[in-house]
Amino acid sequence: MIPVMSQSPQVAADDLDPEDRKLVTLARSARARNGVPEGAAVRDETGRTYVAGSVALPSLDLTALQAAVAMAVASGAKSLEAAVVVTAAGTPADRDRAVVRDLGGPATPLILADPSGRTTATLTAG
Numbered sequence: 001m002i003p004v005m006s007q008s009p010q011v012a013a014d015d016l017d018p019e020d021r022k023l024v025t026l027a028r029s030a031r032a033r034n035g036v037p038e039g040a041a042v043r044d045e046t047g048r049t050y051v052a053g054s055v056a057l058p059s060l061d062l063t064a065l066q067a068a069v070a071m072a073v074a075s076g077a078k079s080l081e082a083a084v085v086v087t088a089a090g091t092p093a094d095r096d097r098a099v100v101r102d103l104g105g106p107a108t109p110l111i112l113a114d115p116s117g118r119t120t121a122t123l124t125a126g
Helices: 018-034 066-074 094-104
Strands: 004-006 039-044 051-055 056-059 061-064 080-086 109-113 121-124
Touching: 018 039, 018 051, 018 080, 018 109, 039 066, 039 121, 051 066, 061 066, 066 080, 066 094, 080 094, 094 109
Parallel strands: 080 109
Antiparallel strands: 004 121, 039 051, 039 080, 056 061, 109 121
8 A cells, every 4th residue: 555645636736846846847748748648757866857758669668757767767866856747547557656666765755647737646655
C-alpha cells in the first residue's frame, strides 16, 4: 500500500508549491510536444529538472517517469526532491513508484496530474 500524503481530485495546479507547479507545466509540455500518453518531470537534490515523455519502441518500453529519472541519473543526480507524471491514468504505475523510490527514497513526493494539469493525487514513492 502506498502512503497517501493527500488525495484531492481536481486540485488546481495553482494550489501547488511554485517549484512543483513548474514540474507539472514541464511534464504537460513534454506530453503534448511529443504526442505521447505520459509526460514526466523530476527535480533533483540541487534543484535541476529533467523532463521526458513515455518511450514505446519494439526494444525499449519506458514510462515517462522512468525516462525522466534515467536522464537525472545519467546527469549525475544523487537524489530526488519531487516527481510529477501527467497521465490520463488514475494511479501511478508500480514501476513509476519504484523508480522514484530507488533514487529519491520512500518519502519522495509523487504528484499525479491529468492532461489538463489538474493535480489528481499527491503520494509518496513509499
